Amino acid sequence: MPILKCPVCGGDVEVPDDALPGEFFEHDECGSQLELEIDENGEMRLRQAEEISEDWGE
Amino acid sequence: MIVVKAGGRALAQNLDNIAKSIAKRASEGMRIIFVHGGGDLVSEYERRMGIEPKFVVSPQGIRSRYTDEAELEVFVMVMAGKLNKEIVSRLQRYGANAIGISGADGGFLKAERKKKIVIVDERGRARAIPGGYTGRIIEVNASVAENLLNSFQVLVVAPIALGTEYELLNIDADQAAAKISMGIKAEKLLILTDVEGVIVDGGVLGSISVDEAEKLQPKIGTGMNRKVMMCCEAVRSGVEEAIISTGLIDDPLEALEREIGTRIKT
Numbered sequence: 001m002p003i004l005k006c007p008v009c010g011g012d013v014e015v016p017d018d019a020l021p022g023e024f025f026e027h028d029e030c031g032s033q034l035e036l037e038i039d040e041n042g043e044m045r046l047r048q049a050e051e052i053s054e055d056w057g058e
Numbered sequence: 059m060i061v062v063k064a065g066g067r068a069l070a071q072n073l074d075n076i077a078k079s080i081a082k083r084a085s086e087g088m089r090i091i092f093v094h095g096g097g098d099l100v101s102e103y104e105r106r107m108g109i110e111p112k113f114v115v116s117p118q119g120i121r122s123r124y125t126d127e128a129e130l131e132v133f134v135m136v137m138a139g140k141l142n143k144e145i146v147s148r149l150q151r152y153g154a155n156a157i158g159i160s161g162a163d164g165g166f167l168k169a170e171r172k173k174k175i176v177i178v179d180e181r182g183r184a185r186a187i188p189g190g191y192t193g194r195i196i197e198v199n200a201s202v203a204e205n206l207l208n209s210f211q212v213l214v215v216a217p218i219a220l221g222t223e224y225e226l227l228n229i230d231a232d233q234a235a236a237k238i239s240m241g242i243k244a245e246k247l248l249i250l251t252d253v254e255g256v257i258v259d260g261g262v263l264g265s266i267s268v269d270e271a272e273k274l275q276p277k278i279g280t281g282m283n284r285k286v287m288m289c290c291e292a293v294r295s296g297v298e299e300a301i302i303s304t305g306l307i308d309d310p311l312e313a314l315e316r317e318i319g320t321r322i323k324t
Contacts, residue, residue: 022186024176035186
């Protein structure tokens with residue numbers, strides 16, 4: 001399983017092999033909500049997840 | 059002015075009585091904006107056109123339509139076309155001079171397209187995906203409603219808004235009704251649904267304050283929760299009273315006059 005850096009505390013975050021772009025992870029150590037990004041070269045990185053409200057359409 | 063909203067299920071089961079009930083109040087001089095849902099009908103037409111409707115589930119368990127470009131086309135055809143005009147014709151039949159528009163007409167409703175939504179995917183994991191063609195209402199042009207209601211008795215509104223780049227967007231009809239009630243400073247907001255009101259511990263709540271409604275939210279089911287949130291927002295913004303009541307009875311707008319359903323006040 002890939003191990004990525006938490007952008008908030010710098011700690012290690014283990015990500016499953018089958019993780020998909022946009023997937024959320026909570027970092028156990030610092031409690032941050034993180035979102036997985038995968039660039040065009042297949043490089044994975046985590047960023048702090050933004051608040052997304054649920055007022056969807058009809 | 060009064061804003062009434064009915065969901066697709068209440069309309070499918072009781073359109074005739076809802077139309078009669080609105081027409082009766084309109085003949086007594088009440089000025090009514092009627093916002094309709096109709097998601098099930100959109101799904102039916104999508105299937106007829108060979109498009110399988112896509113649904114996504116939020117982390118709170120709310121199942122919603124995922125509106126991509128092909129779905130948006132059918133959504134607009136059915137909501138602003140077939141269903142909106144069917145409601146208008148039914149109101150005309152019962153003597154109410156009604157006009158139907160979508161929120162895009164006259165720039166009535168402007169919305170911001172949602173860049174992302176969070177879903178729980180088929181593996182049960184939360185993920186952000188592109189928002190598709192759904193929006194959050196950011197502006198209500200009250201003069202559109204005022205001008206039309208100077209000439210017509212009932213304004214029927216389909217839940218479609220104009221995006222910031224002039225794209226058409228699918229908007230939640232409960233949200234549309236609440237935002238319209240706030241934008242036009244309506245006296246009351248009535249949300250008609252397929253249950254009797256807000257049900258907590260097996261019983262229908264009668265009259266509750268906004269504070270009480272907000273405290274009760276963890277006990278309320280997810281679909282109803284959004285309606286309660288929108289009602290609270292409307293009442294906090296100056297709408298005198300928001301009512302959630304059944305659309306399945308003979309005279310659903312009775313809820314405006316009689317103590318049925320759940321009433322949310324300041």
